[in-house]
Amino acid sequence: MAQVLSSEHARLIRKLETIAVLSDKEKAALAELPLRLKSFLENTDLTQEGDTPTECCLIIDGLVCRYKVLGAGQRQIMSLHLPGDIPDLQSLHLGVMDHCLGSLTAGRAAYLPHAAVRDLTDRFPNITVAFWRDSLIDAAVAREWLCGVGRRTAHQRLAHLICEVYVRSRALHLIEERTFELSMTQAELGDALGLSTVHVNRVLQDLRRDKLVTWRGRSILVLDWERLQVLGDFDPGYLHLLDGAVS
Amino acid sequence: MVSRLTRNLQHYGALSAEEQHAVESLVASTRMAVVGEDLGVEGDAPTHCRVLLDGQAFRHRTLADGRRQIMSFHIPGDLCDLQGLFLAMDHSITALTHCEVGLISHARLSDVMEAFPRIARGIWRTSLVEAAIVRAWMMGMGRRTAYARVAHLFCEMIERMRAAGMVHQNRCHFPITQQHLSDSLGLSAVHTNRTLQALRGEGLLSFQGGELAILDWPGLKTAGEFDDGYLHLTENRVLNLAGG
Numbered sequence: 001m002a003q004v005l006s007s008e009h010a011r012l013i014r015k016l017e018t019i020a021v022l023s024d025k026e027k028a029a030l031a032e033l034p035l036r037l038k039s040f041l042e043n044t045d046l047t048q049e050g051d052t053p054t055e056c057c058l059i060i061d062g063l064v065c066r067y068k069v070l071g072a073g074q075r076q077i078m079s080l081h082l083p084g085d086i087p088d089l090q091s092l093h094l095g096v097m098d099h100c101l102g103s104l105t106a107g108r109a110a111y112l113p114h115a116a117v118r119d120l121t122d123r124f125p126n127i128t129v130a131f132w133r134d135s136l137i138d139a140a141v142a143r144e145w146l147c148g149v150g151r152r153t154a155h156q157r158l159a160h161l162i163c164e165v166y167v168r169s170r171a172l173h174l175i176e177e178r179t180f181e182l183s184m185t186q187a188e189l190g191d192a193l194g195l196s197t198v199h200v201n202r203v204l205q206d207l208r209r210d211k212l213v214t215w216r217g218r219s220i221l222v223l224d225w226e227r228l229q230v231l232g233d234f235d236p237g238y239l240h241l242l243d244g245a246v247s
Numbered sequence: 248m249v250s251r252l253t254r255n256l257q258h259y260g261a262l263s264a265e266e267q268h269a270v271e272s273l274v275a276s277t278r279m280a281v282v283g284e285d286l287g288v289e290g291d292a293p294t295h296c297r298v299l300l301d302g303q304a305f306r307h308r309t310l311a312d313g314r315r316q317i318m319s320f321h322i323p324g325d326l327c328d329l330q331g332l333f334l335a336m337d338h339s340i341t342a343l344t345h346c347e348v349g350l351i352s353h354a355r356l357s358d359v360m361e362a363f364p365r366i367a368r369g370i371w372r373t374s375l376v377e378a379a380i381v382r383a384w385m386m387g388m389g390r391r392t393a394y395a396r397v398a399h400l401f402c403e404m405i406e407r408m409r410a411a412g413m414v415h416q417n418r419c420h421f422p423i424t425q426q427h428l429s430d431s432l433g434l435s436a437v438h439t440n441r442t443l444q445a446l447r448g449e450g451l452l453s454f455q456g457g458e459l460a461i462l463d464w465p466g467l468k469t470a471g472e473f474d475d476g477y478l479h480l481t482e483n484r485v486l487n488l489a490g491g
Contacts, residue, residue: 049476068386071472076386090379093372098379098477125361132371133333139378140330140337146381147308147316149388150433194389233311240334 005031008060008110015084018171018245019137020130029124033117035110040103046088047101053091055111059083062107063183067191068099077192079141080104080165084172089135092117105183133240140238149194152233157193158203159232162213166222167236171245178222207231251324251411252298256369266366269359274298274349280342286327287340293331295350299323302346303421307430308338317431319380320404320423322411329374332356344422372479379477388433391472393442396432398471401452403478405461410480417464422457446470 005013009031016022016030035058040046046057046064064081078099081087087101092114121128141164148157165182169175184192186200193200207213212228214221222228229235236246253262253270262270277300280286286297286304304321318338321327327340332353360367380403387396408419423431429439446452451467453460461467475481 066382068382070386070390074390076389078382078385090375093368094375094379094479096476096479096481098479099382122364128367128371129333132374135371135375135378136330136332136334139374139381140334142378142381142385143308143318143338146318146385146388147310149385150316151310151314191389237335238337 008035008037008058009033011060011084012058012086012110014172016130016134018241019133020126021242022126022130026124026127029120030127033112033120035112037108037110039108040106042103042106045100045102046109047091047097049097049100051097052095053088053097053114055113056086056091056117057088057101058086058110058112060108060110062109063104064107064109065102065104065188065192066099067102075191076194077188078145079138080161080192082165082168082172083107083174086112086131086134089131089138104188137238137240140240144238145192154193154195154199154203155206155231156233157195158189158200158207159212159228160234161189161192161232162207162220162222163229163232163234163236164239166220166225167239167241167246171239171241178225179219180222181218182220183218252326255324255373256366260365262365262369266363269363270366273351273355273359274300275352275355276350278348278350280346280348282342282344284342284346285339286342286346286348287331287336289336289339291331291336293328293336293353295352296329296332296356297327297340298349298351299325299327300347300349303343304340304346305343305423305427306338306340315430316433317427318384319377320421320431322408322413324411326351326370326373329370329377343427344420376477376479379479383477384431393432393434393438394445395471396434397428397439397442398446398451398467399473400428400431400471401446401454401459401461402468402471402473402475405459406475406478406480410478417461419459420457421459 013027013030047053059081061083064087066078066087067075069075091097121131148160166180169180187197190197190200212224212231214223253267256262256270287293289308299321301323304327305317306319307315307317309315328336330336387399391399404421405414405419408414413419425436425439429436443454451463451470453462
């Protein structure tokens with residue numbers, strides 16, 4: 001009897017297929033992973049610094065970020081996570097969370113028991129490779145953001161972030177057109193880019209005035225993809241997507 | 248020196264004699280590198296991983312406008328380019344000091360990891376810690392003052408070197424120049440210099456001729472708002488104690 005693939009498992013498989021080639025057998029095994037669905041509200045913590053999780057969390061809908069807060073209350077957002085991502089995959093091997101995982105929008109997550117993920121990786125070395133590849137890409141993204149806060153101008157940083165979310169969203173089949181949702185406030189963008197809210201606002205206006213992007217509510221319409229990439233010094237190589245993952 | 252690699256991989260309990268032997272036998276050949284020599288270059292698709300056996304190295308990338316960003320420093324026992332196992336290199340690795348580098352062929356590494364899943368997990372784990380360190384640097388440049396950034400970097404290096412047995416009486420060899428510091432922390436040369444002087448002036452550290460001495464550890468940690476959780480050393484330390 002053919003197995004019916006749940007939409008939650010389909011999210012995970014789609015994500016892994018953007019970075020690794022999976023056999024039918026491996027996909028069938030992934031589709032049997034037990035999961036526990038849970039909804040979350042906007043601005044809530046899915047996992048907190050200091051936690052010792054026994055499950056990984058697969059994002060099904062919504063936008064999630066890694067962040068950390070300094071003593072003075074200043075927050076740094078360290079990565080953005082889209083449906084299909086497992087942002088705390090590291091908890092499989094690093095016992096204690098060294099940052100928080102928080103939602104930027106409402107959404108749903110599917111929790112995967114570590115034991116089940118370990119069992120799967122023990123049985124299918126190629127699934128281990130896919131997950132490992134994902135954590136290496138995660139590190140490559142972190143290095144790219146590091147270059148951004150260290151060496152890029154505010155305009156480059158914002159353009160780069162929009163380019164990244166756009167390319168990743170397309171690869172995950174979350175969008176088809178040049179319109180996509182970046183559900184972040186200007187303060188949250190500032191936290192991700194190491195900029196003040198006022199600075200983010202000014203840069204957003206410049207991008208709009210230069211007809212690179214336009215905003216409608218939370219939706220961004222990319223007007224000039226070529227120029228936006230040039231401005232952001234954006235080369236999607238660091239996302240290490242397989243050929244054909246972004247059509 | 249390879250035993251430092253073994254130690255890094257002991258998170259899932261002490262490795263068996265057979266597993267330790269497998270780790271020690273990974274290095275098929277070694278090579279020497281002089282100061283400033285590239286161990287790996289952006290765009291490479293390496294067939295080997297490099298483990299630092301002696302000396303120090305750093306990873307960096309030069310942006311389109313010629314500005315360099317240093318992304319991490321490496322000490323003996325570190326696998327410097329594990330990324331190359333599955334991905335093309337998106338940055339370069341350069342020797343900070345004279346280095347002895349062990350070469351581990353990807354094919355051999357894959358065989359060993361398939362035969363010993365605990366070794367695979369241990370190596371995977373080192374790549375996760377590496378990412379956590381990059382995020383800590385990102386946080387520093389995004390949100391910390393120059394003063395806290397410099398203090399944080401020295402705290403990180405002393406803790407990592409301490410775990411690797413390279414710190415003696417709160418002193419270690421860390422021969423970076425002010426240019427390296429600037430390129431690591433996103434600061435101008437002038438700003439870096441002034442900040443170093445401030446930390447020295449407050450009696451927190453001395454840093455001369457490549458020798459770093461921590462004079463006031465609690466003070467330096469406070470200056471850098473340093474919390475070593477992201478280095479994930481504790482689990483290892485607990486195991487080392489348990490193992491005597």
